[in-house]
Amino acid sequence: xxxxxxxxxxxxxxxxxxxxxxxxxxxxxxxxxxxxxxxxxxxxxxxxxxxxxxxxxxxxxxxxxxxxxxxxxxxxxxxxxxxxxxxxxxxxxxxxxxxxxxxxxxxxxxx
Amino acid sequence: xxxxxxxxxxxxxxxxxxxxxxxxxxxxxxxxxxxxxxxxxxxxxxxxxxxxxxxxxxxxxxxxxxxxxxxxxxxxxxxxxxxxxxxxxxxxxxxxxxxxxxxxxxxxxxxxx
Numbered sequence: 527x528x529x530x531x532x533x534x535x536x537x538x539x540x541x542x543x544x545x546x547x548x549x550x551x552x553x554x555x556x557x558x559x560x561x562x563x564x565x566x567x568x569x570x571x572x573x574x575x576x577x578x579x580x581x582x583x584x585x586x587x588x589x590x591x592x593x594x595x596x597x598x599x600x601x602x603x604x605x606x607x608x609x610x611x612x613x614x615x616x617x618x619x620x621x622x623x624x625x626x627x628x629x630x631x632x633x634x635x636x637x
Numbered sequence: 638x639x640x641x642x643x644x645x646x647x648x649x650x651x652x653x654x655x656x657x658x659x660x661x662x663x664x665x666x667x668x669x670x671x672x673x674x675x676x677x678x679x680x681x682x683x684x685x686x687x688x689x690x691x692x693x694x695x696x697x698x699x700x701x702x703x704x705x706x707x708x709x710x711x712x713x714x715x716x717x718x719x720x721x722x723x724x725x726x727x728x729x730x731x732x733x734x735x736x737x738x739x740x741x742x743x744x745x746x747x748x749x750x
Contacts (some may be wrong), residue, residue, distance in 0.1 A: 530680075538729070557735070557736055559736075559738075561740075565743055566646075566742065567738040568641070568643075568740035568741050568742040568743055569681070569726065569727060569728075570740075571737060571739075574735065574737060576734075576735060578694060582735075584737065585739075601722075613742075616680055616681070616715035618680075620736045623686075624669060624686070624736060625671055625683045625686060626671070626681075626683070626728075626736070627683070628681050628682070629680050630678075630679055630680045631678075631679070631680050
């Protein structure tokens with residue numbers, strides 16, 4: 527089924543560890559996004575990309591990095607994990623009609 | 638600075654009745670608005686959208702109303718069903734070509750059977 531695939535679904539990290547959240551879409555969408563959702567909060571935009579090779583910061587980019595080498599993939603890297611990065615992370619792409627199409631999320635806990 | 642606000646964290650409605658979820662925004666540059674539904678442990682799913690050139694958009698049981706002068710939009714669900722129980726988010730974007738949606742904090746709807 528066409529869609530946005532995120533891996534891993536769950537991960538526990540120790541403070542200071544690094545990891546990459548993977549996101550892939552097979553809908554040939556140019557625009558891709560990373561959001562995080564904290565309990566009781568809305569989704570906050572971390573980084574976004576309007577096409578391969580182009581990325582830009584969103585509302586809460588500190589502590590994260592992204593790359594976009596292909597249209598399909600948009601990985602999110604955490605270099606030095608901190609407890610404040612405990613959250614649920616959602617990757618999304620924009621459809622032809624301008625709506626965000628989300629993946630199922632990746633739940634990250636930093637201890 | 639919360640540009641998109643959903644001031645009701647939760648709402649309970651009897652099955653068959655109307656559910657009205659509200660959303661306010663502060664940025665007058667916002668011109669496209671979306672509503673999403675989210676079940677636990679799933680990603681948000683798109684429900685309905687409205688452009689600032691309209692004041693109403695309808696899709697089946699779901700209708701979104703936009704009042705630009707009040708910077709307010711609402712989602713009406715009629716009739717409400719138990720399967721509608723979820724968290725609902727509104728989101729807004731400005732015509733920048735980047736689709737950088739700003740989300741509200743969500744309203745948890747519970748439809749009672």
